[in-house]
Amino acid sequence: MSFGGGHKDGLGGLFGKESATSYEVYLNLTPLMDVMSNILFFLLAAFGSTLVAILPTTVPLRTADVSPTIEAKEDKVTVTLRVDATSLLMALDSPTLPPEQLRALGAQLGRVTVTNARTGEKLEQYDYAGLTAALKRVKERYPASQTMVLVPNDDIIYETVVEIMDAARDYQLPSGHKMVLFDEVVMSSTPASESKKK
Amino acid sequence: MAGGGDSGSEYEVNINLTAMLDVLTNLLFFLMFGLAAQQSAIELEGGVRLPVSSAELPPKHNTTVVVGERELRIEKEVIATVTGGRLPGNSTSRIESLYRRLVTLRGKRIAASGPKDAEEDTLLVLCDKTTPYALVRRVLVTSAEAGYPKFRMGVLMQ
Numbered sequence: 001m002s003f004g005g006g007h008k009d010g011l012g013g014l015f016g017k018e019s020a021t022s023y024e025v026y027l028n029l030t031p032l033m034d035v036m037s038n039i040l041f042f043l044l045a046a047f048g049s050t051l052v053a054i055l056p057t058t059v060p061l062r063t064a065d066v067s068p069t070i071e072a073k074e075d076k077v078t079v080t081l082r083v084d085a086t087s088l089l090m091a092l093d094s095p096t097l098p099p100e101q102l103r104a105l106g107a108q109l110g111r112v113t114v115t116n117a118r119t120g121e122k123l124e125q126y127d128y129a130g131l132t133a134a135l136k137r138v139k140e141r142y143p144a145s146q147t148m149v150l151v152p153n154d155d156i157i158y159e160t161v162v163e164i165m166d167a168a169r170d171y172q173l174p175s176g177h178k179m180v181l182f183d184e185v186v187m188s189s190t191p192a193s194e195s196k197k198k
Numbered sequence: 199m200a201g202g203g204d205s206g207s208e209y210e211v212n213i214n215l216t217a218m219l220d221v222l223t224n225l226l227f228f229l230m231f232g233l234a235a236q237q238s239a240i241e242l243e244g245g246v247r248l249p250v251s252s253a254e255l256p257p258k259h260n261t262t263v264v265v266g267e268r269e270l271r272i273e274k275e276v277i278a279t280v281t282g283g284r285l286p287g288n289s290t291s292r293i294e295s296l297y298r299r300l301v302t303l304r305g306k307r308i309a310a311s312g313p314k315d316a317e318e319d320t321l322l323v324l325c326d327k328t329t330p331y332a333l334v335r336r337v338l339v340t341s342a343e344a345g346y347p348k349f350r351m352g353v354l355m356q
Contacts, residue, residue, distance in 0.1 A: 029215050029219070032219075033215070033219075033222075036219075036222050036223070036226060037222070039226060040222060040225060040226055040229070043226065043229040043230065043233065044229065046233060052248070052352050052353070052354060052355070053251060053253040053254055053255055053256065053352075053353055053354075053355045054253065054255045054256070054322065054350035054351060054352055054353070055251065055253050055255075055350065055351040055353060056255070056348070056349070056350055056351075057338075057349050057350075057351055058342075058347060058348055058349065059335070059338045059339055059342045059347070059349075152331040153331065154330060154331055154332035154335075155330055155331070155332070156330070156331045157327065157328050157329065157330060157331070158249060158325045158326070158327055158328070158329040158330075158331065158334050159249040159327035159328065161331055161334070162249040162250075162251050162327075162351070162353055163249070163251075165251070166251050166252045166253070169252070169253070170252075187334075187335060187338060189335050
């Protein structure tokens with residue numbers, strides 16, 4: 001007695017000529033579910049986060065009341081930063097301190113060439129690191145100071161203004177904390193621009 | 199001789215993961231596209247490309263002035279056209295159309311809710327990163343004269 005069948009490619013053959021060839025396929029979905037769950041959770045977290053931030057600033061306004069109010073408890077200085085095509089000129093001003101004392105903390109910073117760490121591309125830009133260091137020295141000497149008057153030339157683009165404000169806002173300490181420098185920025189104009197109006 | 203075997207019965211549980219995978223895949227794709235669209239929406243309107251900054255302050259709802267490559271807008275209303283980083287007319291004077299519109303908006307707001315909230319006199323300014331400072335300053339000075347002395351400059355977070 002022999003069993004029927006003898007198909008080389010199938011399991012069937014024992015019960016007649018027609019046989020159903022069925023393969024059971026086991027898909028291991030566990031790692032796929034893991035990956036998709038992780039991606040989903042990270043996307044949910046990132047989706048709610050803010051992409052846009054803001055930089056608070058003001059402009060100087062002429063007001064009727066010109067009587068100065070001097071807060072005498074701590075010495076404060078106002079940093080004036082002029083931006084032209086080739087340099088940053090930093091000067092200090094205070095109603096209570098002598099100009100000779102403030103002159104030593106002023107600075108003139110030129111442009112430097114930096115290398116982009118990711119692309120290796122060389123870029124020429126203002127010396128933002130030098131600006132931050134100079135402002136840090138002023139802040140350490142006069143901690144109550146927080147106002148910077150920014151006076152860019154008319155042809156300086158907005159992106160450069162933002163980069164300067166970033167460099168002036170805070171300083172990253174070795175401990176990881178940030179030291180606030182000059183986060184109150186007043187955007188002014190050069191006297192040449194003002195005189196064009198007249 | 200009876201062979202030894204496991205005692206008790208085993209239940210095979212078949213979980214149909216197909217539907218769950220469908221749902222997760224759809225969620226994944228919609229979130230991916232939504233995340234890309236969120237940044238694009240900020241950039242594409244009026245041709246504004248915001249500069250990147252290390253600032254971390256979140257934006258609040260304020261009247262928005264947009265200074266794009268092609269137009270100057272308050273919210274979605276076009277106030278003036280921008281050509282080569284300049285507005286037509288005198289390059290140093292107040293922007294009259296912007297001034298009038300802001301005065302009108304401020305008047306409506308005060309009429310509706312009263313002059314009690316100083317926070318409302320803050321403008322959110324979105325400027326294209328290539329905008330010359332001269333134009334930025336004109337917008338800020340005009341806005342200050344219209345009764346909005348404080349500004350929040352919108353940037354993209356690093």
